[in-house]
Amino acid sequence: MTPRDASDANDNANDDAKENAKENAKDSRWSDLDRPPLNTAALRRALVREDGLWRDVEVVQRTGSTNSDLVALATEEKANEGTVLVAEEQDAGRGRLDRQWTAPARSGLFFSVLLKPAGVPVERWGWLPLLTGVAVATGLSRAAGVDTALKWPNDLLVTVGGEERKAGGILAERAGTDGVVVGIGINVTLREDELPVPGAGSLALAGAVSTDRDTVLRAVLRSLEQWYERWRAAEGDPARSGLQETYAAGCATLGRVVRAELPGGRSITGEAVAVDGDGRLVIATEEGVQEPVGAGDVVHLRPA
Incomplete structure (x- = not known):
């Protein structure tokens, strides 16, 4: 080997070492001291009880999507109701309409839960994303002191500098014949320069x-357990459980002029006047027609 060859080899080795160091720093649990890792053991002690909903809490360092992972486990009957799967980082997180959800490692809460609402008619399962929204808003108010509003059907809104911004979202997917996996993403410590889109926000x-993720996660899961048990005890009846009234009280969409982009390319514009017993958004158009919307993308056109 010539001196030049030896020099080139050393340079390549140094480059490889630098790349390895970068990867190791990225994987390190303590690479960002402002964003400490979740304490799995403490979460299990606080949440898993013999008579409670939550049966297991697992935290993984990185995955594509906690929803995809938990749906697969549930479909293969490898997960029980009450399983909670949390990721410190997701690189293929999904929202409604297959929109991507990305954020720096440990900057938010990205988790999914498996629910099996036995005794609740399947036609009422559509309330689960709305129920989760109410539970998350309640938990965030208690643990973080943040007033969170709900945009129908499943966006979590916070106020930043007088402007309404999306800080989280919810995605529910069927899992097998008797289960639903509900995924929740919440931006916790994201800074302005880290936001995925200009209209996003964070706690x-x-x-x-408080932006302590352990505290926030515990509060959200406890709130979700309370609302789920209440709804299930009422056999999924949104009125009897108080869910319909509570959701309407916290829904920022009601009373506003909105445009609903519906499947098939159709859209309607009007005032959002109610959330009906099936969880659908009722829009009153200028033609005097009240049209319920069960699926679609809703845009707030102006404040209430």
């Missing part, structure tokens, strides 16, 4: 009194 940007 930190909204002035949260």
Whole structure:
């Protein structure tokens, strides 16, 4: 080997070492001291009880999508109701309409839960994303001191500098014949320069009194357990469980002029006047017609 060959070899080795160091730093649990890892053991001690809903809490460092992972486990009957799967980082997180959800490692809460609402008619399972929205908003208010509004059907809104911004979302998917996996994503400590889109927000940007992810996750899961058990005890009846009234009270979409982009390319514009017993958004058009919308993308056109 010539001196030049030896020099080139050393340079390549140094480059490889630098790349390895970068990867190791990225994987390190302590690579960002402002964003400590979740404490799995403490979460299990706080949430898993013999008489409770949550049966297991697992935290993984990185995955594509907690929803995809948990749906697969449930479909293969390898997960029980009450399983909670949390990822410190997702690189293929999904929202409604297959929109991507990405964020820096440990900057948010990205988790999915498996629910099997036995005794609740399947036609009422559509309330689960709305129920989850109410539970998350309640948990965030208690643990982070952030007033969270709900955009129908499943966006979590916070106020940043007087502007309404999306700080989280919910995605529910069927899992097997008797289960539903509900995925939740919440931006916790994202800074302005880290936001995926200009209209996004985070708990930190909204002035949260606490951004401790362990505390926030515990509060959200406890709230979800309470609302789920209440709804299930009422056999999924949204009125009897109080869910329909509570959702309407916290829904920022009601009372606003909205445009609903419907499947098939059709759209309707009008005032959002109610959420009906099936969880659909009722829109009153200028023609005097009240049209219920069960699926679609809703755009807020102006404040209430």
